[in-house]
Structures are given as structure tokens and as C-alpha cells.
Amino acid sequence: MVGVAEGSRHPQLIGTTVNRRCAGLGRQRFTHCEGYPMTEINPTVAGRVSTANRPWWVGLPIIVMGAIWLYGGGSIRATTGFIGIGPAAIVDTVGAALVVLGILLVIQALRGVPFTPEDEEGANAAAPPSRKAFCLALGGIVLPLGTIQWLGFPLTAMLVFTLVTHAFGSRRTVLDLAIGLALSSFSWYGFSKLGIGLGHFLPLIG
């Protein structure tokens, strides 16, 4: 898995070799091998300046989160049972830092610093995002919230499996349900043998 972080590239450390590396990679799958590539590769994006290229709102949730932490830090009762700094200090510091970083993000985005998607294994950053596939996958991730307590783990996992396979383009619903049930029952049984409880097999009937 290429995590965003671990798959990151370092313009600063690479120095003069950047161009060579791009030349090597350019013919292959990694079209955006360095820095902020979308502007070079996709002329329509580079030419047009729209709000889509300046996602100033990305910083807002960070600011909100910082504000919540600042508020939370303020409401921690100051006890006297400590020397030095108390339990609220770190919460305040983190909150303040998040607010500052959020503001910096807003400024950066407004000044046109690119916020472009990452190329990852199996993903094409330049492809237009598919809303349907995203919603199916998201459905699979949200579904357990509603079903796990009465359908139990094996059936819920079966449905999750089917939703995710369909997000990735599978159309054989019955087969997917069967594979999902087999996998989930197997893991339920295997993990309970290992002493890890995944709840009742079917909570509805106990």
C-alpha cells in the first residue's frame, strides 16, 4: 500500500536529479512524479483558475477543530495537583496550532498553491471521480452502524463485502453475497477460536 504519507515525494531533497527521474517515469504510469504536476500535465487545469483549483474550504474544518480543542481546553478544571503545567496546556497548544495551520491552509489555497490528488496503486488521480462507486463504498462503511447490533457480525460483513465489491465494478450480486458470507462466517469462527469475540452469530435470535 502506498499511503499518502509514505508515498510522498520530496522536491527539496531531490535537487538536480528531479528532471531525470521525471524523464524515466514519464513514459510510465506515474505521470505526476514530482512536485505539483497537474498544472504541467493537464493544460486545461493550469490555464483556468476556478474555485475547484483553490479549495480554500479545506482549512475550515481544521480551524473548527482547533476551536473545539481550545474551547475544551478552557473547560478543563484547573486543579492545583501539579507542578509545571497542567492537563489543559497541551489541549490549548494543539487547538491554537490547528487554528493557525487552518488559516495558513486557507491562505495557501487562495494564493493558488495546488491541492491535487495523489496517484496511488490502482488509482488514477487524473480520472474524474465516480460518485456512484464512492457512494457504494461509503455505504459499505456506514452500513455496520445500523445493522451490526441486530444482524450481527457475519451477516453485516457479508453485506459490507458485497457493497464494496460492487463499488469496484462487480455485478454478480448473488456470488458476492455467498463469498462474503463464507469469508465472514469463517473469520467469525476462526477469531472466536483465537479467543477474540465478534459478538453473537445472529443477535436477533440470541
Added chain:
Amino acid sequence: MDILDQLISGFSVALQPINLFWALIGCALGTAVGVLPGIGPALTIALLLPVTAQIAPESAFIMFAGILYGALYGGSTTSILLNTPGESGSVMTAIEGNLMARKGRGAAALATAAIGSFVAGTIGTAALTFLAPAIAELAFIFGPEDYFALMILSFTSVAVVMGRSRVRGFTSLFFGLALGTIGIDTQTGQARMVFGSLELLDGIQFTVVLVSLFAIGETLYVASRQAAVPKVINPLSGGTWMTRDDWKRSWKPWLRGSLIGFPIGSLPAGGTEVPTFLSYTLERRLTKHPEEFGKGAIEGVAGPEAANNAAAAGILVPLLTLGLPSTATAAVLLAAFQNYGLQPGPMLFTTNPTLLWGMIASLYVGNVILLILNLPLVGLWVRLLMIPRPYIYGGIVMFAMVGVWGISTSWIDLLLVAGLGLIGYLARVYSFPVAPALIGLILGPQAEIQLRRALAVSQGDWSVLVGTPIAITLLVLAAATFLLPMLIRRLSRI
């Protein structure tokens, strides 16, 4: 001599049949997840954390070490055959390796990668064996202010090195630090940021955050932006194995790669990516066949593959001696230690030598197992690539659910998975690095403890933080890490 005795006793642990069995499981699992897209060593170990409740710590860490090394071997296979680097450390291998495979030299590329990984992994492990106890000895003289400075250095370098911009790196770091403050404050017993929820009093589970940011975020991202599936090239058809000339051209890059990889890997934010890149650049400069670079030069596979495995051994140095994780995988290993109530660091060498030396010895054993698993059996792993993409991701999400639901069957955890999974998705869309958040989450609470301990000892005098030469040096290094990219950019503009 003492180290050799310790190592021999370590081998007596690692070579017990039950531990050999776990090493084999770990190596096989590691190779498999290295080959498969969407799942890597960090996630695999995180999903296996609940198992630690059942098996002995020695066996668990021997298995985890196998996963750590195995993923690197597996990652090179997909880079070479499919040009899809499964791990970030394999990105450079993909360049020349894939070109070699297209020319029908896939078998030779796979062989030089596997043997190079073995050579470098063994050299790196040997360096770890002799270096780690010395560094651990050094760490005994560390006071709380020194530890705090070390963690500041770790935070700064992780936020600066990982990701494209420092603002985004630090945003990710502070996001993790913020999550780390949730729960009961260990020193005063006060609840912090729990939003009235009883379940949050224990804090947010590390596994939950890791699984959401990595597995769920990635699944959502890949689902929404699917690329065409590349065709599998069969490496075994008509390919020639390594020729005498290939050996002659490979052994020096192996050694050079090891020498680059290990020291960089052992830095607080080393990782496996920078050394592979440096090794590739170096081999390109030194080669006697410059015309072959860009067309499939074997040096371009041998060097980076060696660097990548040596760096993986290097990553264990700060982790085992100082308790300092520098990659997501190292952070998970730290979480695994904490699950057993152990704190990696100098004390571990004296209190738990069996575990530590058993694990180090198992790295040697694991390298041998992996060489066997990956040289003759490479065709088997390639078959894994024939599993249809929908089933791979369906399986990943299901096992993510097992991992999270298996911890405490808590509904709140599932809610956190959905929320943090969406955040992981957005992080990918707007290219924020994820690993600094994990390092912040796991290291933040410890940094806070050290800071408050230092200030408590000094009766609230802040100058204690720069009171020792070690602390000053580390803080200066942290400042340099922060400022260096800016300086380089300014200089290169002139």
C-alpha cells in the same frame, strides 16, 4: 563478546519450532500483503494486534518482523512485473525493474531484487545487532528534557519529510496530537475532550485510527478513481535468470545500497523512500552502462532494493532503543509493544532480553525464509495478482471490520471508523500525508508526559528544556530540519 552471547541466546528463541512457525506465517503474510494492492505491513500488523492477547510476545514480534521484511520482498515483485509499487520504498525499483521485465528479463530482475534484499537485510540486521545495544546504553543518560527534545525532533522531521508541504505535514501531525489528547489525563486523572462519552475515556484506539486512515480512506479513494488494471506479465516465460554479467553488475549496488539504506533508515524520519531514491541516483552516476538506464538497467534494481531492506532494519534502531517510531509500520510495532505493557527503549534490553534478542535473531532467520519463499516460489505470489480487484478491496474492508470490531465490539469505534475513513479519503484528495497523524497520536501523549515530568522536576522553570547539551543539540537539529527545505529552495533559485 557479550552481544554475541545475547545473539546466540536470541537464536535459541527464534529457532524454537513454534517461533519458526510464526516466522514462516509472518514472512508469507508479509510477502502476500506486499504483493496485494491496498494493504501494507502497517495495516496488516494493526489488524493482527488483537491476536497479541493470545500468543506469547516473542512469537508475536517474530511474526510482525516477518511481515515487516516480507512486505518489502513482495513489494518488489509487483513493482517489477506490473510497475505498481506496492510500498513506497519500491517506487524506484519499478522504473528499471519493469523495463527489464518488458524486455523479457523479469526473472533476472526478480532474482537481483530478492538476493539484494537478502544481502542488505542481513547486513542491516547485523548493524542493528551491534549498534542497538550501544545506543540503548546511551539512552540511559537521557533525562525527561532530552526525551522531550528527541520527540520534538521526531515530530518536526516526520512533518517536514513526509508529504509535499510543511503546512500539510504539520496539520496532519497536530491532527494526530489532538486525537491523542482525548481520554483521561494520566497524571491528574482528569477527563479531556471526551464530549461526555464514557467510551472515549480510554482514549481513541490506535488501531481504529490506523485502519480508518489507511484501509478505509484508501478504499474510498481508489473506488472513486479506478485505474485500468494492468496486465500481469508472466516472469517465468522465456526469461533468462541472472547471468555471470548480471552478478558482476549487481553485487556492488547491493553493498552500496545497504550502506546508504541503513544509516538513513535509522534517522528519526528516515523511512525507506529517501535511501532508495539516493541509491538509484548513485547507481545511475556510477554505472558503466549509462545507456541502459531508462531501458532496464540491472543496477537500478539491485541498488534501490538493497537500500530499501537495509533501511527497514535501520527503522528498528530508533524504535527499539529509544521507543521512537519513524514510519507508520514502526508506529504500529510501538503500539504492539504497548499492548503487552512493554515500552521499547533502553530498559527493554535489560528487562526483556529474550523478547528483544529473539526478535533480532528472527530477522536473520526471516531473511533466509524470505529468500526461499521469493526465489523459487515467486510464481506462486504472482498468482495472487489474479484475484479480481473487487474481492481484494471487499476483503480488506471486511478484515478492517474484524480488526476494529474485535477490539471491544464497540459501536463508537465503528462510528469513528466511518468518520476517520472519510478524513483519510479527503487527505488523499487534497494530498495531505497520513503517517504524521499516526506518529502524533502515539508519540504525543509520551511527549506530554516527558515535558510535564521535566517541568515538575525543575519546579516549573522552563529553561530546563534547554538545560542539557543533548537537549540543545536535538532542538537545534529539529530547527534545522524545519528550516533546511526553505534554505535549499532559496539557494536553488539563485
